[in-house]
Amino acid sequence: DAKTTQPTSMDCAEGRAANLPCNHSTISGNEYVYWYRQIHSQGPQYIIHGLKNNETNEMASLIITEDRKSSTLILPHATLRDTAVYYCIVRLGNNNDMRFGAGTRLTVKP
Amino acid sequence: DTEVTQTPKHLVMGMTNKKSLKCEQHMGHRAMYWYKQKAKKPPELMFVYSYEKLSINESVPSRFSPECPNSSLLNLHLHALQPEDSALYLCASSPDRLSGNTIYFGEGSWLTVV
Numbered sequence: 001d002a003k004t005t006q007p008t009s010m011d012c013a014e015g016r017a018a019n020l021p022c023n024h025s026t027i028s029g030n031e032y033v034y035w036y037r038q039i040h041s042q043g044p045q046y047i048i049h050g051l052k053n054n055e056t057n058e059m060a061s062l063i064i065t066e067d068r069k070s071s072t073l074i075l076p077h078a079t080l081r082d083t084a085v086y087y088c089i090v091r092l093g094n095n096n097d098m099r100f101g102a103g104t105r106l107t108v109k110p
Numbered sequence: 111d112t113e114v115t116q117t118p119k120h121l122v123m124g125m126t127n128k129k130s131l132k133c134e135q136h137m138g139h140r141a142m143y144w145y146k147q148k149a150k151k152p153p154e155l156m157f158v159y160s161y162e163k164l165s166i167n168e169s170v171p172s173r174f175s176p177e178c179p180n181s182s183l184l185n186l187h188l189h190a191l192q193p194e195d196s197a198l199y200l201c202a203s204s205p206d207r208l209s210g211n212t213i214y215f216g217e218g219s220w221l222t223v224v
Contacts, residue, residue, distance in 0.1 A: 032210060043114075043200055043215035044153065051210070087152065097143070097166060098202075098213050100152035 004088045009105040012082075018075040020104055022088030025069040032091050033064060034098070035073045037084040044087065044100075047073065078108045113137075114216035116201050122222045125191060131219045133184040133201030139214075141207045142184040144176060145200040147218070153200055159184060160207050191223045 005023040012018040024033065034049040048055055048062045050071075055062045061074040075082055087103040115134045123129045133142065140161050145153040158166035159178040167176075173195075175187040184201055198220055204213040 034212075036215075041198075043202075043217045046212050046214065049210070049212065085152075097155060097158055097207065099155055102152055 004090055004101050006086075006088050006101065006104045008102070009107070011107050011109055012075075012078045014080060014108055014110050015077055018073075018078040018082065018106060018108070020073040020075075020086050020088075020106065021070065022072070023070045024088070024090045027068050027090050029068075033062065033068075033071050034089045034091060035060070035062065036087045036089065036100075037082075038087070038103075039081075039084040047086075078106075080108050080110065082106065083108045114201055114203055114214050116199075116216035116219050118219060119217070120220045120222075122224060123188065123191065124224055125193070127191075128187070128189045130188065131186040131199055131201075131221070133186075133203075133216060134182055135203045135214075136182055137203065137205075137214070138181075139203035139205050140181060141204045141211075141213075142178060143202040143204075143213065144184070144186055145202065145215075147198040147200060149197075157186075158207070165207070188221070191221075193223050196222045 032049050032051050035047040036044040038044045048060050050062045064071045085103040085105050087100050117132045142159045144156040147153040155168050156170045157176045162178045173190050177185040198218045200218045202213045202215045204211045
């Protein structure tokens with residue numbers, strides 16, 4: 001799997017958009033970008049994934065650069081319940097196995 | 111329904127005990143996974159099952175023994191564990207191992223070895 005680089009931690013004000021970056025400069029053409037989050041003491045929760053195009057669902061938006069070497073997860077209106085560790089994972093197209101990096105600890109503050 | 115159910119939620123066992131962790135899903139998924147997570151660390155992949163056959167063993171010590179008795183169930187048998195094996199054990203499933211499929215995680219089983 002391609003290696004990903006994320007900031008160790010980020011803060012965000014409640015109600016504001018949280019923009020979480022991820023670098024994956026060695027990504028190859030058939031590798032998907034996945035985002036999961038883990039709230040303390042719970043199992044990882046799927047957020048969103050994409051291959052080339054930007055994606056949006058009820059939780060978040062995923063913006064992938066045209067060269068696919070980086071992406072940004074956007075939580076449009078962060079709440080205190082969005083405080084969690086966010087993992088950006090790049091997975092080989094023919095191998096669905098997921099290996100986690102260190103992730104970004106997002107703290108949403110009142 | 112995207113639920114992966116793990117039991118028990120908490121387990122305390124001695125180093126000479128034999129115990130099992132159980133995982134169940136009814137989504138028709140044919141790939142199932144075990145992960146281990148130590149405090150303040152990301153989850154680490156342990157085992158992958160595909161269509162009830164073991165596909166990946168990430169060099170896990172033999173004191174951890176996985177079993178997939180049918181397509182809905184995944185067990186992790188524990189024997190002669192060490193205190194350093196205390197961790198959160200996560201089970202996950204996905205439709206299969208092919209590209210683009212989402213992996214769904216359970217809430218985990220907290221294991222303490224005394």
